[in-house]
Amino acid sequence: MTHFLTAVNAVIPFLIYITFGYGVKASGMMDEAFARRLNKLIFQAFFPIMMFYNLYQTQETPMRMGRLVVVGIAGEVVLIALLLAVVPRLVKENDRRGVLIQAVYRSNFVLFAVPLTESIFGPSGLTVASMMVAIVVPFYGATAVIILEHFRGGSFHFGKLLIKVLTNPMIVGAIVGGIFLLLGIRLPACVEKPVSQFSAATTPLALFILGGTLQFSSLKSNLRFIIPAVFMKLVLIPTVMIAVSIAVGMEPLERFVLLTMFATPTAAASFPMAQNMGGDGKLAGELVVCSTLVSVVTIFLWVFGLKSAGLI
Template sequence: MSSFLVAVNAVVPFLIYISFGYGVRRSGLADETFLGRLNQLVFKAFFPILMFNNLYKIETGFTLNPKLVVFAVAGILILQVVLLLTVPRLVRENPKRGVIIQAIYRSNFVLFGIPLTASIYGAGGTTLASMMIAIVIPIYNVTAVFILELFRGGKPRPAVLLKNVCTNPLILGAAAGFVAFILGLRLPACVEKPVGQFADLTTPLALFVLGGTMHFSSIRGNARYLVPALAVKLVLLPAVIFALALALGFDSLERFVLFTMFATPIAASSYSMAENMGGDGELAGEFVVLSTAVSVITIFLWVFVLREMGLVG
């Protein structure tokens, strides 16, 4: 019963936020245009505050395990190589190849990683999740450009890639928070409080928007791509990563952060990138919608099983 309640408490808030957004859009209180603009606002204004706040609040003496960083980065890159060698053999159309590869390796770690970790490990767990996000997001973004360009037949420009990474709002927010931590800078109480409140608002608002932009009407036509890719993404891959993390001796929190990197649904930004870089935008959007819906179930089951086995929490 304890493990069941932990799993419920970890997942149900996501379901409520997403369902509320979906219901508001279906009721006509908010349209696609409004939700699209709100999505941009969350990404460019709220997420940087969240990243800043999580790193700003790091307790003195916190250290990041170098082995964890190496494992996370190597895991992403090795997975990409495996996918680049296998997906083109199974899928004929270039626009779909890049989208499927991106769907399997690229998780919505930003949106799901921090609240999931906080729900099980408390506020202390969000620090590690935030630092790993700052490391992983640039890798996701840069490699996604290379992969989509590869199957479009283009050639990525290093200057553009560098600019995109350096101007990413999440990276800027994380960098500001890290600088404040290193220098020991403290905000006045009258500023620190609203910063924390804005940070707390970010996840519910982002999930509300995600729910409001979900559509299920055209998924059936691409089921032959969606089902196997999501089975790998949400079931097989988390199992392999968690088993490796356990074998390599990572502690409970580190294992769970690695788990959330690979077991969470597909990043919403993968749709816009595919749409603007010659990928199959319809398929990319369906991956985002279906993975988000299915992950509510798979994450619940993963948390319940791992908690019952005493491997997390």
């Protein structure tokens, strides 16, 4: 019963935030244009503060992260290589190939990893998850640009790509937070309190807006792509990575952060990126929607199962 309640407590807040956002939009109080503007505001203004504060407020050096980083990034690289080899053989349209590949490997790690890990492991989990976000987000962004450019027949410039990654608001926040942490710089109490409050508001707002952007148009015609992609994203690949984590002897916190990297839904950012880079935007949006809704169930089952097995 304890493990069941742990799983419920980890997942239900996400469901409430998303459902509330969807309900507000359905009531007519929020339209799509407003939701897009607010979403942009949250990612450019609130997420940097959250990334900064998550690193700034830690009082202890996090556990050694070398193994987690190596296994996580190596797993993503192998997965991308397999998808690049298999997807073009099964899907004929270039505008769908890149969309499907990024939908399977690119997770909504930013929105889900930090609050999920904190809810189960507390402050130590918060710090490790935040540091992994700072590493994984630029990796996701850079590889997605390369893949989508490849399938629309374009090219990319390394210098521009590097600048884009380093100027990502979340990465800037993480870098500044890391500097404050390493140098022991402390904010005045009158500044630290609002920074803390802005940080705490970020995840509920982001999930609220995610719910407000959910759309269910023309799902039927794309189910042949959506069903296998979502199954791989939320069930098959996480199963493989959990097996890998056991084989290399990961600790429970490491294992759970790895799980949030591979078992969370498709990144919401993949939708606008696909739209702006010649991909099938409608399919990209439906993959985000379906994987988000299904993940409420699968994340609950993962947390409950791993807790019951004593693996987290």
